[in-house]
Amino acid sequence: MEETTTTIVMYPAPGIGHIISMVEFAKILIHHHQQQNFSITILLTTGFFDNPSIDSYVNRISTSHPSVTFHRFPSVTALIQSNTQSLAATGFKFLKSNNVNVESKLRQISETSIIKSFIIDLFCTSALEIASTMEIPVYYFFTSGAAVLALYSYLPKIHTETTVSFIEMVGIEIVAPGNAPLNAVLMPEMVLDREDHAYWEMLYMCEHISQAKGIVVNTFLELETIAVMAIKDGACFPDLGRSPPPIYCIGPLIADPQQPDEARDIKDCLSWLDEQPSRTVVYLCFGSRGSFSMAQLKEIAEGLERSGHRFLWVVKRPIQEYLGMNQVHGTTGEFELSSVLPSGFIERTKERGLVVKSWAPQVEVLSHESVGGFVSHCGWNSVLEAVVAGVPMIAWPLYAEQHVNRNLMVADMKVAVAVEQREGDMFVSGEEVEKRVRELMESERGRDIRKTSLKFKDMAKDALGEFGSSTKALSNLVQTWYDN
Template sequence: MLLSLFLSLPDLDARTAGEFRDLPGPVQLPGCVPLLGADLVDPCQDRSDEAYAWLLRQASSYPLAEAIFVNSFEAMEGATFTALAGGPPVHAVGPLVQSPEPRACTATAWLDGQPPGSVLFASFGSGGTLSLAQLTELALGLEASGQRFLWVVRRPSEDRADAAFFSVVDAENPVGFLPEGFLERTRGRGLVLPSWAPQARVLSHAATGGFMTHCGWNSVLESVVNGVPMIAWPLYAEQRMNARLLAEGVGVALRATPEENGLVGRVQVARLVRTLMAREEGSRLRQRVRRLQLEAARGLAEGGASHVALAKVVAGWKGSCQELRVSYCPITSRRVENYI
């Protein structure tokens, strides 16, 4: 989806007056679900900013590429790849994700004691942060849901949703910002970890049955590869676009929606968690994401679509290496021939 935006942005810029976020109708990118202007990547939210000018310059150079690699796969974004067929060759070679290390840790040791598919993993990526008010609403919503959860908590920030990228870890324990009595009331069915958890290991664990995520692309792919349905809670960058794809395009996520006060309230949090983990709609999402999981595995296997796409490119590189370079080893004086 993001590539579709970049390839379309020069034309979209030329025919749009004002800010994208103020458009009365949807933005229709080739091969993608309809988006709101407010869903577009952060630099598109202020066209007078230098960040937008830089993005537009970069996007204008994309059609000059000889080929573009995308960490995605046909079963997830096939319509988009089809729509982009008239431009530079696009090679879908994913989903390429980090393999979890088998080492034990606090998170996996706790998960070992939980029933299969019973735990919601809540994490907002490497940089995602919530305000104190939102942190409180999320905590009380998790408590009210009655579901098991493993939650990575960071120190709240009132300034920006990606604050963890720009701050150092201080001595102040983020757990101290949780509502009074929350840890005691949820003891036994919830585990709170400060700042970090081994996400790939958590998502691959049999006890993990849902993922509340900021919708960063790596996190999305890790969830799909492990067959885990999601609650999409985008914060910044292209995450709103990813959330739209997950909820309305491939149907493997529920979408968290800020209310009039700008917060995702505790009642909505509890409803989303119960729906994903304990209701029929959640079961349907789980079935869809497991079908995607199987398609992802097939695509990466020898002879699969992603494997073939990469092999085709490599074969082309090999075929173009026809110039013979002859040299002599300075030690043995033997002739050395290399194709470059």
């Protein structure tokens, strides 16, 4: 009699960051639970947030991990973004339009294999009902941290308490379990405006968090104890009337994406770090999409120059001012560094600073002995990479849920100082850049933050150890699949 195969199906949201996180989850599942002998199928969309780096990444993983297979859906060509629709609303519409592809593939896999679980990115909530109807257990995989998950879980309650958009609630703080108070206008963009269709899609998504069989989070218990407990004890689900779904903290999952084609002189970058004294370099990088206007670049340059500290600065192609949103979706266009930085800056600081275009090998940079601080946009992957490396941070949030992460890093984790940002456009002066660099690198508070960062580095390593909290959580998750 032929043995029935078992499969785990994963469905990440579009975008290389979400895909990499899901793949890292798949890799540790296979590494730790080979005896269960399951295969993993990862479903990929086509037509939104596509990038050539995704294809090369998928090819590399397929070769190195034969038990992970990828299925790419056909392109959804009927989707056209209108001027009246936000990018986020377009994204949700795109994912809904792929539901027919999701159902078709799940039914096809079910003909030859038992699907033990369907693990979906939170943004793929529209696929939850499809799998539930087929009696396939659905688990969420959350690529950000537990504090953001706690906020999103509580959003339906916040929604009932006001009829005003967050973007209009100037001076009002949002208080959610597991989180420090957050200025309402700094909530994630997708929920800022009730007139935006994305708000209602996010609300739908958040209302369905409690329907999952479990929630897998890329964090570790010791890093976000307050937020994790707020989710576990039901404080984030005040009207649920039953126990919330279990939360499995299985991180930190760290991936080093393949070096992009446009990234040149990477060896020179690391060689330069080799020549710098221990813990003296401030590293500045603002994620895969974080970028600034030329006016803001000028202020950063002046602040770095006046600080007197060594620095490694990744500069992306500048953006035009756009509603104060410092992000671009194509950061690889050609530009000359000398044309976007103050005249003579590179020459004047060449003895203690290095500016690189577009990209640096961040995991390697953060783990380098010479790096003593990290100016970060507070994207969750970057936060985890710094925590694992034990590097203290200067928090400079730009978009999405990064202001929530900033609060967590400063108030709860105490691994960062925060820059003061101008209300409205979130501009940061050169004086402020200088002040925060000096604070992190010279002050007593900076030394305390460094000590805390090193403690979390050890905790992160322990969490992933044989008897660590994340390893246990992963085992408990797998056990639930085979108990049912």
